[in-house]
Amino acid sequence: MAYQTGSEVSxxxxxxxxxxxxxxxxTRWDKGDVSPALRELIEDKQWVLPSGQGIVPGCGxxxxxxxxxxxxxxxxxxxxxxxxxxxASKLRDDKGISSQLVSFAVTDFFNFKIPDEKYQVxxxxxxxxxxxxxxxxxxxxRYAQIMSPGGHLIALMYPLQKAEEARGRGPPFMVTEDSYHDVLDNNxxxxxxxxxxxxxxxxxxxEIITVWRRK
Ligand SMILES: C[S@@+](CC[C@H](N)C(=O)[O-])C[C@H]1O[C@@H](n2cnc3c(N)ncnc32)[C@H](O)[C@@H]1O
Structure with missing residues (x-):
């Protein structure tokens, strides 16, 4: 992968x-546009998103x-x-999108104050x-903590590899479908x-696109 560091990191x-x-x-991971699978899910497959508040961790x-x-x-x-x-904020402003619709914040996904209403998407x-x-x-x-019951976690699995190849160096660290099941199935x-x-x-x-509903 383009942004492989070449060595294992702690x-x-x-x-x-x-x-x-x-x-x-x-930032060679940056494709300069919306993920095609997400666009397809919402525009072509007409996936109905819950209303409320949503979050994109590691939003680039x-x-x-x-x-x-x-x-x-x-x-x-x-x-x-x-x-x-x-x-991201500059791009939003250049596109004329209101900060009432989308805001960007310097945030460590693993350590930030969760809003009372949590996230629905x-x-x-x-x-x-x-x-x-x-x-x-x-x-x-952390996703279990921040999502409200019934909330939708859309996870675009990437980069998928066969289990025996899904180890080693990164980022990106290779994934399998089971990598997601292992840590999401409980909640x-x-x-x-x-x-x-x-x-x-x-x-x-x-890539495989998935949607997970918070139990
Ligand atoms: C591979 S880039 C992907 C960016 C974007 N999702 C995209 O596809 O263009 C990963 C991003 O996650 C951010 N990141 C890494 N660890 C993070 C953390 N703990 N909390 C929030 N963002 C994080 C990095 O700064 C980087 O912008």
């Missing part, structure tokens, strides 16, 4: 990779958060990097694979899966 070190990537402008330049935002659904794009938040893409595998259980527990029910979803050209065969 959980403590991984966030330095992200601030370093943003400060040097090496915020394309997906901006796409999901709509009257009745305020989206928050959350990223560890101030440079990411700055870029979350979108996770290239975030699960961005965190160290040792943090995956915390990732699942979420899988209510939609599409393994033939549209993908970015360079990611064909590596």
């Amino acid at each position: 959980a403590d070190e991984y966030n330095k990779i992200w601030s370093g990537a943003w400060s040097t402008g090496t 330049r915020g394309y997906d958060a901006m796409f999901l935002a709509r009257p009745g659904l305020h989206m928050v794009g959350a990223d560890l990097s101030p440079l990411a938040v700055e870029a 979350a979108y996770d893409y290239t975030f699960f694979c961005a965190i160290h595998p040792s943090m995956r259980a915390d990732w699942g527990a 979420f029910e899988l209510i939609h899966i599409d393994s033939n979803c549209q993908t970015h050209d360079t990611r064909v065969g590596e």
